[in-house]
Amino acid sequence: MEQSGTSTLLQGAVQDLASSVVSALRGGDHARAATPGVVDSDAGGIALAAVRVLGSDALLPSVLLGTPPDPDELAVFRKAVESFPPRADAAPAVLWSHWAMARTLRRLDPSSAAGEAEPGADWLDGASWQVLTHQLAVLAPLALPGEECAVTRAAGRRPVDVARGFVRAVRRRDWRQAAGAGRWLTLLDGVPTTLGLEAGLDFVELMGGQDPQVELQVRAARLLRAGAPV
Amino acid sequence: MTDTRLIHTVGVGAIEWLWAHRDGFRLQPDVDPEIGFLERFKPVGELALICKVLFREGVAGSRQAELARRLLDHAWRETLDGGAMLVRGQRTEPISPIPFEVYLPFKELGYSHPEVERAAVLNHRLDSWVAFEVTPTRRLGLSAFQRRYGLTPRPPEADLVGGTWLARTPEPWTVEGHIAYDVTHTVFHLTDWGENPGGLPPDIADYLATWLPVWIDDWLDLERWDLLGELLVVDACLPRPTLDERAWRAFAAAQQPDGAMPAIRTMPEGEPDEVFDIVYHPTLVAAFASVLATSRALSELAEAS
Numbered sequence: 001m002e003q004s005g006t007s008t009l010l011q012g013a014v015q016d017l018a019s020s021v022v023s024a025l026r027g028g029d030h031a032r033a034a035t036p037g038v039v040d041s042d043a044g045g046i047a048l049a050a051v052r053v054l055g056s057d058a059l060l061p062s063v064l065l066g067t068p069p070d071p072d073e074l075a076v077f078r079k080a081v082e083s084f085p086p087r088a089d090a091a092p093a094v095l096w097s098h099w100a101m102a103r104t105l106r107r108l109d110p111s112s113a114a115g116e117a118e119p120g121a122d123w124l125d126g127a128s129w130q131v132l133t134h135q136l137a138v139l140a141p142l143a144l145p146g147e148e149c150a151v152t153r154a155a156g157r158r159p160v161d162v163a164r165g166f167v168r169a170v171r172r173r174d175w176r177q178a179a180g181a182g183r184w185l186t187l188l189d190g191v192p193t194t195l196g197l198e199a200g201l202d203f204v205e206l207m208g209g210q211d212p213q214v215e216l217q218v219r220a221a222r223l224l225r226a227g228a229p230v
Numbered sequence: 231m232t233d234t235r236l237i238h239t240v241g242v243g244a245i246e247w248l249w250a251h252r253d254g255f256r257l258q259p260d261v262d263p264e265i266g267f268l269e270r271f272k273p274v275g276e277l278a279l280i281c282k283v284l285f286r287e288g289v290a291g292s293r294q295a296e297l298a299r300r301l302l303d304h305a306w307r308e309t310l311d312g313g314a315m316l317v318r319g320q321r322t323e324p325i326s327p328i329p330f331e332v333y334l335p336f337k338e339l340g341y342s343h344p345e346v347e348r349a350a351v352l353n354h355r356l357d358s359w360v361a362f363e364v365t366p367t368r369r370l371g372l373s374a375f376q377r378r379y380g381l382t383p384r385p386p387e388a389d390l391v392g393g394t395w396l397a398r399t400p401e402p403w404t405v406e407g408h409i410a411y412d413v414t415h416t417v418f419h420l421t422d423w424g425e426n427p428g429g430l431p432p433d434i435a436d437y438l439a440t441w442l443p444v445w446i447d448d449w450l451d452l453e454r455w456d457l458l459g460e461l462l463v464v465d466a467c468l469p470r471p472t473l474d475e476r477a478w479r480a481f482a483a484a485q486q487p488d489g490a491m492p493a494i495r496t497m498p499e500g501e502p503d504e505v506f507d508i509v510y511h512p513t514l515v516a517a518f519a520s521v522l523a524t525s526r527a528l529s530e531l532a533e534a535s
Contacts, residue, residue, distance in 0.1 A: 130447065160440060167444045170403035192440050196401035203403070 006046075013050035017058060018212035024061035025219040044076075051080040055097045056104040056141040057216060063144065064223050069108050081105050081114050093138045095119035096151055100141050121150035125157075132158060133165020137180030140217055143187055145224055152187075159190040163197075170200065175208025179217030186224045198225075232478040234527040240482050240491075241520025242294055244513045245284075247489030248277070249297045254506030255309045259318070268319050268328045273510055274305050275332035280518045282335045283423055287525040306341050313343025320349045325358055327372055334375045350379065360384050366393035367412045371419040378422065391420070396434060402441040407457060410445060413438075414460035421467045424522045435469055443472065450477050455484050456493040459515035466522035473523055481516070491516040 051058045059077055062069040069077075081101045086094045102114035124132055132154075136143075142151050155162060162184055169178035182201045185191050201218055208214040255277060257270050281298040284290050290298065310316055313336075316329040330350045333343070353359045354376065364372070370390045373383035391397045395409055396416040405413070417438070420429045430438070442465060449458045458481060465471045485491050491512040492498070498508045 129443075164441070164444045167403040167441065168447060171405075171444070171448050194399045194402065194437055194440065196403075199401060200403055 009046050010049050010053070013046045014053045015212050017047075017050045017054055018216045021054070021057060021060055022212050022215045022219055024067070025064070025216070025223065027065075047076055048080050048083070051076055052084065052097075052101075054141075054213075054216075056100040057220070059104050059108060060141070060216070060220060062108055063104060064220065074109060077101070078105055078109060078112065081112075092119060092121070092123045093135055096121075096139050096142065099149075100139070103147075118150055121154050124151065124154040129158070129161035129164045130168060132161055133169065133181050134177060136162060136165075136184050137169070137177040140180035140183050140220070143180075143184045143220070143224070145187060145227070155184055156188055159185070159188040160192060162188060163191050163195045166195065166197075166200065170204065173207070175204055175211060175214045176217070178204045179208065179214045179221070183217045183221040183224065186221045232473045232475040232523075232527070234524060234531075236482050237473070237478055237520055237527060238289070238524045239520075240478075240485055241284075241517045241524065242291065243485055243489030244491060244517035244520065245290075245294050245297050245301070245489070247486075247513055248510070248517070249301055250488070251502075251506055251510070252301055252304050254503060254510055255305055256503075257309060257315055259315075267322050268326055271316075271319060271328050271332045273514075274309055275328075275335065276511070276514055277305055278302060278332070278335035278339065279423055280514050280521075282339055283425070283518060284521050285339070286425060287521050289521060289524045289528060302336075302339060302341075306336055310336075313341070313346055316343060316346045317349075320346065324349070325353065325356070325362065327353070327359070327362065327364075330379075331372070331375060334379055338378065351381070354381050354384065365412070366390065367395075367415045367419070370394060370416065374419045374422065387419075391416075391431070396437075397431075399433060399437040402437075402444065405441075405445060407454070410449070410457055411460065413445075414457075414464050417464045417467050424463065424467050424518075427467050427469065430467065430469075438464060439468055439470065442468070443474070446474055446477050450480055453480075453484065453495045454493075455481065455491055455495075456512035456515060459491065459512055459519045462519040463515070463522055466519065466526045471523065471526045473527055478523070481519075485516065489513065 056063070059069055059073065061067050081098070086098045096119055099115075099119055102112075102116070105112045105114050106116070124135060127135065136151070136155055139151055142149060143155075162181055166178055166181040166185060169175075169181055179201070182197065182204060185195070185197050191197060201221055204214065205218045209218060255274050257267070257274075259267065261267055261269070281302050284298045285295065306312065310332075313333070316333055319326070320329045329346060330353065333346050333350065336342075337347075369385075370387060370393075373385060373387045373390055376383040377387065394412065394416045396413045417430065418424070420431075420434070421427050422429065442461065446458065446461050446465065449461060458477065462474075462477060462481065465474065481491075486497060490497065490509050493508055493512045498505055
């Protein structure tokens with residue numbers, strides 16, 4: 001029971017954090033629902049875990065809009081990056097999520113010594129279009145304009161496959177995957193025009209936008225499409 | 231690419247089942263007028279169309295071809311009573327296109343009945359035939375059948391293609407079951423049921439090459455075998471068919487030992503006639519997909535060697 005109670009708490013914290021990011025991306029008040037401060041308490045532990053789930057998107061407003069990060073948020077983010085390095089044998093998506101967080105931390109906190117070495121991205125080149133899209137959706141925080149890495153290059157080589165994965169996700173009502181794939185597609189060249197991406201993102205928002213993690217990706221995609229500077 | 235033998239075996243089993251259950255192709259002369267005598271003609275027409283494809287492609291084994299020929303004879307002589315039932319249907323509903331649609335593949339295979347032909351030619355002259363309200367895809371099919379019959383299509387097919395869902399190449403994520411069946415039938419009509427893959431306009435072929443893999447993936451996972459079979463036919467009509475291995479393996483695995491193909495997930499239970507009415511179509515489609523895909527696979531082998 002305690003396990004499921006913690007898991008519910010974490011899901012709630014992730015949703016609250018995503019909501020606050022969405023709010024900031026909209027230009028509204030940045031309600032700091034999920035940053036109770038870095039303390040050795042259950043609440044602090046949950047907040048750290050929530051940041052790790054959202055990855056570098058936890059600071060997306062600062063990355064995309066250039067707004068200075070809140071010092072408390074930055075402290076939680078730094079702790080999430082520095083205290084929990086992934087094991088060397090972690091799944092590629094975990095390694096890349098950590099790498100993305102470290103990159104964001106270096107940008108927003110130049111004093112950070114978080115590592116720069118890129119993990120490998122070979123697993124994406126050998127992946128079916130279904131797996132490719134799923135993995136890219138998990139790594140949607142890497143979908144940023146002008147930010148190259150091995151994952152963005154792998155995505156850039158397969159725009160049709162990512163578009164297929166978007167269609168698959170919409171058909172399956174997997175709105176989080178669809179939104180993440182849609183965010184990637186706004187950045188890629190060579191996406192088939194018949195996809196109808198713009199209306200597709202609106203459709204994903206209409207159907208799944210009550211989930212803040214979906215809304216976050218749709219908002220991010222719109223900002224990317226509008227050419228947000230990074 | 232999928233093992234050609236696996237693809238071929240699906241069609242062999244399907245024809246065996248259809249032959250064993252040929253009495254399922256039955257009309258109901260005493261049917262309630264509210265349902266309509268012509269409702270039960272569709273399976274007979276589909277059987278003839280697909281047997282025609284089987285002869286045309288020439289990839290059937292000798293027993294498969296023999297069974298297909300006997301199935302056609304049975305359908306013409308027994309079910310249609312040598313065409314008399316088509317005449318009766320025409321007299322019941324003179325403006326209905328169904329007798330004409332059922333008759334066409336039989337005529338192409340050498341069967342004939344003069345009175346059905348007179349009705350076909352007369353209907354062709356009627357403005358009511360042109361005005362008869364049907365979906366754009368069915369209308370395209372009617373004009374294609376007029377051309378195949380030797381009549382000048384009214385309206386011309388070129389005027390009709392643009393009215394179909396597929397020709398507008400819409401957002402692929404909006405496709406659901408009914409739309410998918412419209413897509414498959416538009417392709418059947420544009421290619422004369424796979425005979426002329428060049429009949430697909432290049433933009434439609436490109437659109438299908440891009441999005442068909444997603445739809446195949448989706449309806450495969452839903453175990454909608456009837457629709458999956460039609461999508462596998464569409465694949466075989468493309469300039470570069472994928473002959474998707476995962477889909478073909480699952481399609482073959484879904485087929486019953488006696489050759490029946492369930493429509494959705496597993497075989498239904500019920501009286502033999504009820505079961506026939508549910509599974510005859512996916513089983514016919516399995517034969518159709520198998521013949522076309524086998525033919526394309528063998529052509530590719532021939533080109534590669």
